[in-house]
Amino acid sequence: MKLGFLYAGQGAQHPGMGADLYEKYPAFRSALDGADVGFDLKAVSFADPDGLLNETQYTQPCMVAFAVGLTDVLAEKGVVPSAAAGLSLGEYSALYAAGALDAKTAVEMVAFRGKAMTDAAKGVDSAMMAVLGADRETVTAACKTASSLGVVEPCNFNCPGQIVIGGERAAVEKAAAVAKELGAKRCMPLNVSGPFHTSLLKPAGDALREYFKTVDFQQPNIPVLHNCLGGENQAGDSIPALLGRQVQSAVYMEDCIRAMAALGMDAVVEIGPGKALAGFVKKTLPGFPVFSVETAEDVEKLPEFLKEVERG
Structure with missing residues (x-):
């Protein structure tokens, strides 16, 4: 069965996300414990005592650590993607799922991205x-x-x-x-x-391009559908170039969803807090099988969903 993984973006976060997964799955614990982002990912994600989770520079590494951990949990259960995409921030998680980034690099990279976006938005009404x-x-x-x-x-x-x-x-x-x-x-x-994905975020794009010079990106082992293209990279642009462009240009999520279906996916699995992307799939491709995974209970229910897809 060919599964497309869709990763949630900023805005879906909420206190408590991932707490049950952390308790139950060692693979999830490794994702949150393995990155150095200058603050306690667990404390902000699970309890958010200081109200930081909705601040961009904290949201982004918390969300990607969640996505990385859940991707690894599913992989241990034999559930892996044949294509991947994500909404804005979620594109970094998709690149992790495709083997282009390791877990530590992905989480630490978006910590930098969150700060760069925050800095770029300062002083703009x-x-x-x-x-x-x-x-x-x-x-x-x-x-x-x-x-x-x-x-x-x-x-x-x-x-x-x-x-x-x-x-x-x-x-x-x-x-x-x-x-x-x-x-x-x-x-x-x-x-x-901030005015995300507009030309006003050009300073963030410039900062990311400099940062990416220190990162070793690998060739993705499955198709990744890029936000700024609405599909696969056909022009040979590098991943760093696309990510630098992404932060300051429009996200073509509808196009990515259609491209995923065109690649022959049998179903879509949304990974992350909330069910916003599943809603987008249902409005873009009515009747297309989609399942959202956020909790340990969802992980346990996923096999039954996949069986239903196989049965047609």
Whole structure:
């Protein structure tokens, strides 16, 4: 059976995530205990006593450590991906699943990424909004109309009818108003700390490119579907180049989901807190088998889901 793994991104985190997995599976413990990120991954992920989990520089290593550990737990049970993708931050977990990064490197790398993104967003009065019920052309046109007020760009093409825009606050609010005039059903402000996946994050992309010079990336052993491409790398761009580009350009998640199905996957397994990506799959590919794994109970239920897929 060919399984596509989809890894959750920032925003799905919550206190308590992974606590049951840490208690039950040594492979999960190794992922959280093996990285040096300057703070206690377990304390922030499990209890978050100081309210740090929602701060980007803490969120990112906690999320990737969770994903790495759960990937290893599933691998021990013989559940491995035939293709992988992730939402924004989740792309790093997908690269780990594909053998392009080792566990320690992946977690420590996103700790740097989180700090670089936080630094790039400082001093920018920014906003992000989810535009619901509008197509790409409508949202792009709304952003173009509002661009006289500042930077505003589509930054996440999540699934049909759900597109996120981001940039400078006044321009984002204007673009949202224009989108509604053009027929969008609703525009929802997102609780984020910066204009992620817009050109305003170029300083973070530049910092990452320098950092990546110290990292030894391996050739992926399965297809990885890249956010900024909406599919596999066909042009021969290096992984560092794509990751540097990713942080400052739109995420084509809907396209990655469609590309995963086109590769012949029989089902998709979402890895990470929450079920947002499973929702994207259901809206993009109605009826396509998808299962979300977050807890030890989910790990135990996964074999039955896979049996049902085999039975058709």
